[in-house]
Amino acid sequence: MAKKKLDAIDIAAQQRAREQAEVEQAFLTGVRTLRDFIAPSSVEIQASYFRLGAKYGRTIYVYGYPREIYTGWLSSVINIDEVLDISMFIYPVDTQVVLNNLRKKVTQLEASMNINAEKGRVRDPAMEAALQDAEELRNQLQIGSEKFFRYGLYVTIYADSLDELNFIQHKIETIFGQQLIFSKVASNQQEQGLNSTVPQLMDQLQIRRNMNTGAISTSFPFTSADLTDGKGVLYGINMHNNGLVIFDRFSLENANMVVFAKSGAGKSFTVKLEALRSMMTGADIVIIDPENEYQKLCDAVGGSHIRLSLNSDTRINPFDLPRVIDTEEADDALRANLVTLHGLLRQMLGGSVAGSIGLTAAEEADIDQALIDTYARVGITSDPLTHNSTPPTIHDLYDTLLHMGGTGPQLAQRLRKFTSGTFAGIFSQQSNIDINNAMVVFNIRDLEDELRPTAMYIVLNHIWNITRTDQKKRMLIVDEAWQLMKYEDSASFLFSLAKRARKYQLGLTTITQDVEDFVGSKMGRAIVANSSMQLLLKQSSSAVDVLSSVFKLTEEEQKRLANFPVGQGLFFAGQNHVHIQIQASDTEYDLINTSPTKQLPSETPIGGYGAV
Structure with missing residues (x-):
């Protein structure tokens, strides 16, 4: 009886083994099929490059770093507009081993310095700096505030030709060289370099550098700015990381904002979208509208539309x-x-x-x-x-x-x-007039050109008096603000509003397409300096140079600023700025868009964006 039970157990075990073997065989077949699916048509390995099908590639490794490196030093390479793979390998090292090696190193450095002093040689600043760094690292390791690691950084670049590959390599090496970071081509190790940068967790180059926690943290690759706040309104999509840009302008040191863009880049659309969403948070909106672009939105939300002209009763x-x-x-x-x-x-x-x-x-x-x-x-x-x-x-x-x-x-x-x-x-x-409404629009389109700046000045003063009388969270939007900047007194008054607005819970938004005149004036620059938020949409080539000087833009940002599609730009808030895509829902788009060429739903740009 016992023998029959044992035979049955053996049969069951054999059956499970056969089933497991079949499953493993099916898995391996799938792996081979997947590898065949993603593998290039051919692989050719040369001393200084390789070819994957029709693509050329080259692996570069970093072997030298400066004494100090700063957060974000790798971001310029990560954000470069080229196809590349970057691999970082980090190996923890036992603290006690490092302390023993540092003790020996400190002893050697002190002995060398004493010998130099006895022989009357000139002091060696590099040796003194090395001793100071070693002592400081010993102290930090001893108290546990730092750890020690071995760090390897490899970059594989791709191109359609050898000339293009050489050009991209030069760009990468230049970026590294500007920061005193030294790199080399992995000569005769291109296969190992390729294996080290494809996502299979293999460090076949094994070219590493000692780094402590602080130094290695500066190489964190995901350093794009994040402007997502716990409250506020949605401004758009962060193009760096596809995150939402949600921000409360009233949480900054002041709630002022400037918007610069050429005609047709979408500046009025963006401001109307922010105004509509800000109303949902309880803010009142007051607008000076020189071109009758805000009446449709005002009527949709039940606001007060005040038309100023010589024929009106206002x-x-x-x-x-x-x-x-x-x-x-x-x-x-x-x-x-x-x-x-x-x-x-x-x-x-x-x-x-x-x-x-x-x-x-x-x-x-x-x-x-x-x-x-x-x-x-x-x-x-x-x-x-x-x-x-x-x-x-x-x-x-x-x-x-x-x-x-x-x-x-x-x-x-x-x-x-x-x-x-x-x-x-x-x-x-x-x-x-009575501006006791959640949205009030002063339409000055029908005023004569000679009277417009005067009208804007008087309306601003009237709004300012109301703001001081009844203090609540408000946004004041001044479109085509360059008309005020032409006159010294009105420019000075606008600057005064920008300086004093926060005390009365007022956020001033100035919009202009005449960037050179606005930023070129003393008061214009002062208004920009007193605005915690700035939005730069697509600019003309002449305006890019002016704005790059004012906002300290990088070379890449300057290049993009003149070529942004409609609805994309640089959004500055406090100390951070991001590349943003303005997005509106279909309902918001229908309420806001006043483009003379009304788009059909199938023609609506991504995110329902429309330019004005």
Whole structure:
């Protein structure tokens, strides 16, 4: 009976062995089939290169490093626009073995230095630096703050011809050489080099260098910036690592942003997308729209669309004062508005651009006195309790100038076109607008070109007064900001907003396509410096040189900046910047796109992006 049981067990074991052998045979057959599938048609190994089918390849190894290397030193090679494979092999070394070797090395260095000193030789700085590094490493290893490793770095490059292969090799060696990193071609070891860089975990070259933890960490290959925050809005896709760029602009030192792009690169689309998404986080949006690009979005979200023109009934009084609660702010409200009105009148009277009539010192003094008297005639003084009175208008200022001595009558005549002349009405009466809405768009497209900068200045001042009166999280978007930068006073006012916006929970966004004039002016550069976020979309060739100097762009970034497709650019936030792809959903695209050539759904670019 026992024998029959043993025979049955043997039969079962043999059956399992046969099944296991069949499974192994099937697995090996599959492996061979996979290798045949991915293998090149032929492999040819030469002394300094190899060929895989029609492709040429060459393996380079790194054998020398400088005394100090810094984080990201390998990123320039990783991000180069060439086909290459990079392998890193890291072998841990027992700490005690390293300590014993370091002790011997320190002894040798000290002995050599003592001998040199006894013989009166000049000190050797290299030997002193080596001794200092060895002692420091001993201390760090002893307390466990550092480990020791053997590190191997191999790069295999590929090309379609030997000349191209040599050119790519020169580029790689130049990048390494600029950082005092020395590399060589693996002569007569190209097969071993290929095996070491294909993904099969084989280090057949075995060319290694001693490194501690700090040094080896600098070679971490995935060093692309990550701008994903725990809160905020989605700006787009990080093209370095396909991660999401989610960011809260109000979490930075200021919430200001500048957007530079040539016409058609998608700057208005990008800003509208951010505005739409920011509304979902509770932010109010105020927009100065010179080209009627935001009306469609404004209507879609139930916003207030205010059209400014000489034929409209909209009125904005530049003499309005903010109704602030803070005592210090209230004391300063009248004085601040007088300064703003000085700049506005210089612009209205033609005194802010080259070749204009300008204002003399006497005229400046008369305007100052006239402004103070005009407010006083309606009962408004420096006392904050009087600031709730109905403010004066330009008509009142005109009357004050007309009946005062000095240059007043002449100034009144120059101001008359805004009171009873061509430009009368729109800015010479009491305000009748209300921006108590989640989105407010000031459309100035229908204003004459001569009046546009003045209108932008007055609207900005009105928005600023509302911002100081009712403090909440807001975004102020100024499109075509270059029109303000043409005038010294309006540029200075815009810069003042950029500096003071954070105190009132305001984020200023300035958009321009005239990069040279904007960045070329003193105030323009100051606005950029006071903006924690910058977005550079596709630029003209002339603008690239200007922006590369301002933003310290690398050679690769400069090259890409002039060739970005629509919707891609460089996104700067704080100390980091990434290559970003702006993406919108189909619904957002339908709400935002105002391109004159409406695309069909099948023609919509990747991510639903449309340019304006």
